[in-house]
Amino acid sequence: MxxxxxxxxxxxxxxxxxxxxxxxxxxxxxxxxxxxxxxxxxxxxxxxxxxxxxxxxxxxxxxxxxxxxxxxxxxxxxxxxxxxxxxxxxxxxxxxxxxxxxxxxxxxxxxxxxxxxxxxxxxxxxxxxxxxxxxxxxxxxxxxxxxxxxxxxxxxxxxxxxxxxxxxxxxxxxxxxxxxxxxxxxxxxxxxxxxxxxxxxxxxxxxxxxxxxxxxxxxxxxxxxxxxxxxxxxxxxxxxxxxxxxxxxxxxxxxxxxxxxxxxxxxKGHDKPCQVIYNGNITGAEDSFQFDCQYTFKVDEVVEVDGEVAGILNHSRFAEDFTFQPCGGPHGPCGVKPRAATVDPFELVLQLEKQSPGxxxxxxxxxxxxxxxx
Known part of the structure; x- marks a missing residue:
């Protein structure tokens, strides 16, 4: 070919x-x-x-x-x-x-x-x-x-x-x-x-x-x-x-x-870690929204995200579906450090099999x- x-x-x-x-x-x-x-x-x-x-x-x-x-x-x-x-x-x-x-x-x-x-x-x-x-x-x-x-x-x-x-x-x-x-x-x-x-x-x-x-x-x-x-x-x-x-x-x-x-x-900026709150307005994801294999956002729950995810959510069509708060706000400081996202699909398969065999x-x-x- x-x-x-x-x-x-x-x-x-x-x-x-x-x-x-x-x-x-x-x-x-x-x-x-x-x-x-x-x-x-x-x-x-x-x-x-x-x-x-x-x-x-x-x-x-x-x-x-x-x-x-x-x-x-x-x-x-x-x-x-x-x-x-x-x-x-x-x-x-x-x-x-x-x-x-x-x-x-x-x-x-x-x-x-x-x-x-x-x-x-x-x-x-x-x-x-x-x-x-x-x-x-x-x-x-x-x-x-x-x-x-x-x-x-x-x-x-x-x-x-x-x-x-x-x-x-x-x-x-x-x-x-x-x-x-x-x-x-x-x-x-x-x-x-x-x-x-x-x-x-x-x-x-x-x-x-x-x-x-x-x-x-x-x-x-x-x-x-x-x-x-x-x-x-x-x-x-x-x-x-x-x-x-x-x-x-x-x-x-x-x-x-x-x-x-x-x-x-x-x-591609230098977005900082922050706290996000999902508002539940996405059709079919009223209770929770699975963004990827690492982040699932439950409605009204405060979630700390790293700068990479913060940047994507804030600059995409999802921006209006979240409330963004800087670290150190009413919910306390962020302890989020940039972490390597799971990108290896074979590794994810193994993780899923451990959670639920088959x-x-x-x-x-x-x-x-x-x-x-x-």
Whole structure:
């Protein structure tokens, strides 16, 4: 699998992926590995309700990860990288409301045709007077070339798609450019325990199954920093089992996890530790808000955060959902020292297994989520 330069249309990787997702895969059972399994995380009721309103054909032709739904979406402009048949876009269009907007971009015409067919159906189903959703054909390495405006999105999401790109750094750079200041790239993807050799990268089935193009998780941290993001915040992680002897023989000792990270486009300053109080106004997180695997904020509870988290919360869309107090205020001095965030998804899996044995098994690419979410 060789990376390609400017002419994305002629890139072998993209041609192979389009063929795999447009022609080889006709239904979930056509998948050759268990990389695409539903994660064992409960789905909030309001998201389940939103998914139920998505047309059955859109859901049936969907080959993305489980669910990637960040919080605090009302009125936001969202971009979905590799939107496929549009299942997530239609679910999100309900959550952003008529004042928000969702754009889906995909390179596979067969998938986009399904997505575009049902725009009017869904707007009528949602009771919206005009569409708050659009679909664009293009490459996730060339978002501006596809006509998408720089600094125009509050949130960019991606469901198990970045691994299919031959140029991950370009994807991150394009996403960074399209985000507004304070914006977030919230995405789930497959990561490997080490840099994969060419033999695995050149295996068409493994690439199509989200494994051959998996990024070594340490390279994500490096690439995110190089393009300008604040250090990634790890949200969740779960083990991927392949359960296909032929593919496992090619993969050897490499291990894989699905993981969700938050990457923020906020100023890199010298933010100080402070005390924050969550006000409970985020839909679906009225009692508590899990920011990442280290911080879960309970409503009205005073929490000391380090400068890194303080800076992200204060300069992002979450700013209005928190009260910020300097250390030494009515709740006493802060004892918070900057600490290394948990960024290793394999380490998080081990932590989760100790807390609840067996709970950390599952995959990222949940093509079966249609059944799970009913």
């Amino acid at each position: 060789s990376a390609c330069a400017k002419g994305f249309v002629d890139c072998n990787v993209h041609v192979d992926v389009k063929d795999y997702y447009g022609k080889v895969l006709k239904k979930t059972s056509d998948l050759k590995s268990n990389a695409c399994v539903a994660p064992a995380h409960p789905i909030p009721a309001f998201i389940q309700q939103a998914l139920k309103k998505v047309h059955p054909e859109v859901t049936a032709k969907y080959y993305g990860c489980g669910l990637v739904v960040p919080e605090c979406l009302e009125g936001c402009r969202i971009l979905d990288l590799g939107s496929g048949s549009g299942r997530d876009c239609y679910m999100l269009s309900q959550l952003v409301g008529e004042k928000g907007h969702v754009t889906g971009i995909d390179m596979t015409e067969d998938q986009l045709e399904v997505a575009r067919t049902y725009v009017d159906y869904h707007m009528q189903e949602f009771g919206f007077k005009k569409p708050n959703i659009s679909f664009v054909q293009g490459y996730i390495e060339a978002l501006t070339e596809a006509g998408l405006e720089k600094s125009s999105f509050d949130i960019i999401i991606s469901n198990c798609v970045v691994n299919l790109s031959p140029d991950k750094k370009q994807v991150l750079a394009e996403a960074y450019n399209l985000l507004k200041d304070g914006g977030e790239l919230y995405f789930s993807d497959v990561y490997s325990s080490g840099r994969l050799p060419e033999e695995i990268k050149n295996h068409k089935v493994l690439w199509g199954e989200c494994l051959g193009g998996a990024l070594w998780w340490k390279d994500l941290l490096r690439l995110a920093e190089e393009v300008g993001f604040r250090p990634p915040r790890l949200v969740t992680a779960s083990v991927i089992t392949v359960d296909n002897r032929e593919l496992q023989d090619v993969l050897g000792d490499f291990k894989f996890v699905s993981a969700t990270y938050r990457l923020f486009k906020v100023p 709970s950390a098994t599952g995959g990222c690419c949940s093509t079966r989520s249609a059944t799970c979410c009913k």
